[in-house]
Amino acid sequence: MAVLEGDCEDSVSDSAKSCQTQSCTNCGGDGSCNMNSVCNNGCLPGFYSLACAQSCGKCGGNGSCNRLSRFCDESSCLPRYFGPLCIQLCPLNCGGDGSCDFQTANCLQGCKSRFSGTRCELSVACPSSTCRDPCQSINGGICTSGCRSGYFGEICNRVCNCQNNGACVQDTGVCESISQTTSVTVPTKFSDGKTAYQRAPAEGDPNNYGS
Numbered sequence: 001m002a003v004l005e006g007d008c009e010d011s012v013s014d015s016a017k018s019c020q021t022q023s024c025t026n027c028g029g030d031g032s033c034n035m036n037s038v039c040n041n042g043c044l045p046g047f048y049s050l051a052c053a054q055s056c057g058k059c060g061g062n063g064s065c066n067r068l069s070r071f072c073d074e075s076s077c078l079p080r081y082f083g084p085l086c087i088q089l090c091p092l093n094c095g096g097d098g099s100c101d102f103q104t105a106n107c108l109q110g111c112k113s114r115f116s117g118t119r120c121e122l123s124v125a126c127p128s129s130t131c132r133d134p135c136q137s138i139n140g141g142i143c144t145s146g147c148r149s150g151y152f153g154e155i156c157n158r159v160c161n162c163q164n165n166g167a168c169v170q171d172t173g174v175c176e177s178i179s180q181t182t183s184v185t186v187p188t189k190f191s192d193g194k195t196a197y198q199r200a201p202a203e204g205d206p207n208n209y210g211s
Helices: none
Strands: 184-189 195-200 208-210
């Protein structure tokens, strides 16, 4: 217990003069306070009020806050909190350690899987099962490491038209190996007005015509 300033000397109690009726435990500087328990030199980091008896809560940095207003001194909060008092919760779907901007509450480390937006408020139809790696919602749900074999598109939700589930270019869907291209049927018109269908073969296949 720190020494209270007043008529009492050192740590000697004098009940008639009400010395040391309060603790000055969280006072800063030399730890002293007056007879009303008001700290003379501010508070230790993490505490506020005249008697430094209240906790600053979730303030970031060294945890200090303004002695009277309780606003966090370093304009920063512990992860998952924001606002001048650091008592407001960051958006639920913020990624990483869950931290967000002190003023705007915008998520600072991207979003949890399948969410996007500055505050991760948007649900992304992100089919992680078709991405080579889990999709990165920080980029709007795009599969940044490419698609698993047999799929293409920004979120790998389109099926490649390649033989044996072959891989295709993620942006266009073109088979990476020409020989894997699946045969398609295209119409052919003859001079007599009749229409037949020619099977366009994959490379190396014999021509095959049908009526």
